[in-house]
Amino acid sequence: MSLSAGDLFDLVRTGAAGSRSDLRRLSGLSRTAVTARVAALAEAGLVVLGEDRPSTGGRPATGVMLNAEAGVVLAAAVGRSRTQVAVFDLAGRELAAASLDHAHGSGPEEVLPPAVRRLAELCADLSGSGPVLGVGVSLPGTVDPARGVSIDSPVMGGWDEVALAPYVAAVEAFAEAPIFVGNDADVLARSERMGHAQEFSDLLVVKASTGLGLGIIAEGRVVSGHRGAAGEIGHTKVDDAAGLPCRCGDTGCLETVAGGWALVARLEEEGRPVDHVRDLVARALTGDAEAKHLLRESGRRLGDVLGVAINLLNPEAVVLGGDMAGAFDVYAAGVRESVYARSSALATSGLQVLPATFGDRAGVVGCAAMALDQVLRPSAIDARLVQEKVGPVGLEPTT
Structure with a gap:
């Protein structure tokens, strides 16, 4: 079957092609x-044509580039005590970006309206940034991406089965933007x-913050599992925690x-003034011996469970993200200690433990990537061209 305009756009967007000859x-x-x-793509404003490239024989190759200014996507990474929002180009x-703190356990009514208003303010400050093509939102716990709702977030009270799209659509400029x-x-x-x-191509990506989660990349693809519940490493049962009550309602x-909330509770019991795992990390970075000990122990206990995943999935690297990874050297030392003790020599041969590429911005970057992958996928581009009637899409074979 002949490739459509959306397929060609994808080759340009991913960098596989930079000219018509490519x-x-x-x-x-x-x-x-x-x-x-x-x-058709150029008329829709999705690509721009650059100068001819030097010829290697025959006609010069005309450069074709993604028009990153053709629109924006919005990102909102909702955490247990903080929501990060940002605007990204294509x-x-x-x-532009902002951060909003909120009380632990806040529901969507307390969190989403101010977050959406802040996004509207950011867009207003970016005059001429183009239309909002999509919105990516992340939540702790299991979500149903097809319906755009949380289905199991026991530590985020009041979120389950709540449609998020109406909160976004409350701002007129965002009303037509799909939410992911x-x-x-x-x-x-x-x-x-x-x-x-x-x-x-094969990574395990840990989010170590107030809670613990695991993202899986296998052969370059993010693997979410049945019902999106892959990677719930924080609620794996371990002997060290036998009988201890978890915020999820289980024991x-x-x-x-090993979760950040549990470490903070331990320091509070000792009379140490901390409100969030970020405070614990800040103490560790200034040399506080107890804070460093707690973070290393958390990493070690995480590594006990992570070692099983490494044996099963054989990743090339483990990436540590989230607030606790802010003290990367301390936390990673604990992870490595257990991983190398628990995993097979073959599984750990050449294994690397790396900090998250985007640090504490990784959540909003990932939300933007999720939205971009959806709104710029070939079928979405073809549908847009058909709707705008800008020219041949190429959905039928063409010779």
Whole structure:
């Protein structure tokens, strides 16, 4: 079957093609077919035509580039005590960002309206940034991406089965933008598609913050599992936590001895003034021995469970993200200690433990990547061209 204009756009967007001749070579389409499809993309403002490239024989190759200014996507990474919001162009570059704190356990009514208003303010400050093409939102716990709702977020009260789209649509400029919802660990993994996944095809991406989660990249694809519940490492039962109550309502979960909330509770019991795991990390970075000990122990206990995943999935690297990874050297030392003790020599041969590429921005970067992958996928581009009637899309075979 002949490739459509959306397929050619994807070759340009991913960097596989940078000229019409590249598109002809990769697609097998005729010069006329490629020219027509590229013209439709250019008329829609999705690509821009650059200067002719030097000829290697025959006609010069006309440069074709993604028009990153053709629109924006919005990102909102909702955490247990903080929501990060940002605006990105179509090349995935962050244009503006903000952070909003909220009380633990806040519901959507307390969190989403101020977050959406802040996004509207950011867009207003970016005059001429183009239309909002999509919105990516991440939540802790399991989500149903098809319906755009949380289905199991026991530590985020009041979110389950609540449709998020109406909150976004309350702002007129966002009303037509589709919303895409993902698990917080999954979007962290998606951020690495623009980071470490460009070097490694198989990664385990840990989110170690108030809670613990795991994103999985296998052969370059993010794996979410049945019902999106892959990677719930924080609620794996471990012997060290036997009988300890978890915030999920169960007992014996890894989070009760290794989650950020549990570490903060221990310091509070000792009379140490900390409000969040970020305070614990700040203490560790200034040399506080107890804070460093707690973070290393958390990493070690996480590594006990992570070692099993490494044996099963054989990743090339483990990426540590989230607030606790802010003290990377301390936390990673604990992870390595257990991983190398628990995993097979073959599974750990050449294994690397790396910090998240985008640090504490990884959540919003991953939300943007999720939205971009959806609104710029070939079928979405073809549908847009048909709707705008800008020219041949090439959905039918063309010779």
